[in-house]
Amino acid sequence: MPLLLKGAVTTVTISVCAMSLALVLGLVAAIGRMSRRRSLRFISGFYVEVIRGTPLLVQLFIVYYGLPSYGIRLEPFMAGFLTLGIHYGAYLSEVYRAGILSVDRGQWEAAASIGMTRSSVLRVIILPQAIRVILPPIGNYFISMLKDSALTATITVSELLRAGQLRVAITFRAMDIYLMVAAIYLTLSYPLSILIRWLEKRSSRGFDAHE
DSSP: OHHHHHHHHHHHHHHHHHHHHHHHHHHHHHHHHTOSOHHHHHHHHHHHHHHHTSOHHHHHHIIIIIGGGGTOOOOHHHHHHHHHHHHHHHHHHHHHHHHHHTSOHHHHHHHHHTTOOHHHIIIIIIHHHHHHHHHHHHHHHHHHHHHHGGGGGGGTOOSHHHHHHHHHHHHOOHHHHHHHHHHHHHHHHHHHHHHHHHHHHHHHHHHHHHO
């Protein structure tokens, strides 16, 4: 059990690190796709389409096994969190974009008419309103990432699934141990689901009060 709990800590750690990266990359990509500059739209669109069009496991193998061919060697944890962050950043960019586009276009024009810059409008007016649209899917993607982090076991990250595999190799009690692994994943993800629903209701109530 201590080995599984240690693996669970690694699972949570790599997921939190990767989600932090994905949140930043997703916002940058979303802004790029809505930019007036064609080059930024192309680069952002290329990133999103390539990442969304290829399996996460293949991306993981390219980063961990492919990059050393070009002299770039990453530790398993670093390769895992970077790949997860880049992968989910592409998906979160669409979430950000949908949230930003859900805000009335007139607010952009009204803010511009009083001299606010585009970045100030986005930061002060648009994003705070878009958060109620963005928050639930971000939470759901985090839960998906938590489970997808099991793929990092294939590059020897000592997360929960790999801890279970090592334990099975010693005890040969595959059913018991993998059921425990599944129970720990459920224990980690279910409270997050409850928290996401609570945050969704809270953010919607706040906006309803202003409407």
